[in-house]
Each structure stands twice: as C-alpha cells, then as structure tokens.
Amino acid sequence: MARMSAEERRESVIRAAMHEFARGGYYGTSTEAIAKRVGVSQPYLFRLFPNKLAIFLAASERCLRDTREVFAAAAEGLQGEEATQAMANAYTRLIAEDPDKLQMQLQMYVTVAAAEAAGDHELGEIARKGWMELWDTVHVPLGGDVKETTTFMAYGMLINTLAAMGFPPGHRVWEGLYPDARAKGRLEK
Numbered sequence: 001m002a003r004m005s006a007e008e009r010r011e012s013v014i015r016a017a018m019h020e021f022a023r024g025g026y027y028g029t030s031t032e033a034i035a036k037r038v039g040v041s042q043p044y045l046f047r048l049f050p051n052k053l054a055i056f057l058a059a060s061e062r063c064l065r066d067t068r069e070v071f072a073a074a075a076e077g078l079q080g081e082e083a084t085q086a087m088a089n090a091y092t093r094l095i096a097e098d099p100d101k102l103q104m105q106l107q108m109y110v111t112v113a114a115a116e117a118a119g120d121h122e123l124g125e126i127a128r129k130g131w132m133e134l135w136d137t138v139h140v141p142l143g144g145d146v147k148e149t150t151t152f153m154a155y156g157m158l159i160n161t162l163a164a165m166g167f168p169p170g171h172r173v174w175e176g177l178y179p180d181a182r183a184k185g186r187l188e189k
Contacts, residue, residue: 010048012038017059022103026056026111056111057126063104064130068137070094075141083141084152091156095163106164 004012016037020029031052035045049055074090075083095102112124135149142148159177167173 013048014058014062017055018104019100021059021107022100025107060108061130063101064134068134071137079141080143102160102163
C-alpha cells in the first residue's frame with residue numbers, strides 16, 4: 001500500500017473531522033477521536049493543523065463548499081423553477097445520503113452562536129462568508145431574484161430542521177416542502 005501524502009492525509013482528517021464534529025459538535029469532539037478515526041497520532045494531527053479550531057474551520061468550509069458544488073452542478077444550464085427543483089432535489093439527496101453534511105451544518109451554526117456570544121468572531125466570519133457564497137451560488141440560477149433566493153434558502157433551512165428532528169420520508173410534514181411536492185402541484189405559489 002502506498003503512503004499517503006500530507007495533503008491526502010489532511011483530506012482524510014477533514015473527512016474524519018466532519019464525521020466526528022457532526023456527531024459531537026465542536027465542544028464535544030476530541031482531537032483524539034479525530035486522530036483515531038484517521039489512524040494517526042494526535043501529534044501528527046497537529047502537524048497538519050495548528051489546533052482544534054483550525055480543524056473545525058476546515059471541516060466547516062468543506063461542508064459549505066460541498067453543498068455549493070451540489071447546488072452548482074444541479075443548476076448547471078437551468079434557470080428559474082427548473083433550477084429550483086434541480087437544486088432542491090439534489091440537496092435533499094445530499095442530506096439523505098450523507099447525514100453528516102446536515103449535522104455538520106447544524107453544529108457549525110451552534111458553534112458560531114456560542115463563539116459570537118463569547119466575543120470570538122473568527123468562526124462566524126468564516127461561516128458567514130461560506131454561507132454568502134452558498135447564497136450567491138443559488139442566487140444566479142434563480143435569476144438574481146432576492147425573494148426567490150430568500151424563499152429557497154428559507155425552505156432549505158426548514159428542511160434542515162425537520163430532517164434533523166427525524167421526520168421520516170412520507171410524513172405529512174413534508175407535503176408542502178418536499179421537492180417532489182411542487183412537481184405534483186400540492187404547493188401553491
């Protein structure tokens with residue numbers, strides 16, 4: 001088996017960190033758990049990242065980037081309602097197939113709130129920058145319409161909340177929100 005480069009190892013740390021932070025949050029996740037998941041020592045982990053916060057920031061940035069890439073790929077060549085449907089369906093698949101993406105987002109928001117309350121704005125600045133890039137990725141295919149973008153993002157956050165609470169597919173709560181509901185005409189505009 002070939003040895004991993006430092007960059008490949010760094011990537012595996014980010015993936016492992018997303019998984020661990022998604023489950024335990026920033027404060028409930030140890031760097032030991034991340035190192036163990038990757039199969040490296042803690043000292044090696046800190047040769048790749050200066051501290052736990054840097055690992056969390058990298059995992060947060062990756063989570064938002066992955067979501068942006070899903071939206072961009074889904075909307076490629078589409079506009080308006082077609083783009084809305086494609087992005088909504090792609091996002092629904094993303095969080096269903098990789099629940100860590102949703103949980104990492106939620107943990108990021110909680111950690112930002114706690115850090116901001118304590119006067120630490122670094123994480124908040126990075127998270128807000130990533131979220132605005134996400135907004136811009138959605139905004140363009142929706143014709144640059146602020147109301148459409150706001151509605152799309154608001155529905156997405158509600159979907160995040162309902163999914164995090166564990167409402168199963170097919171539950172009545174999804175009827176007005178689930179992307180396929182619009183295609184069936186159950187959601188009025």
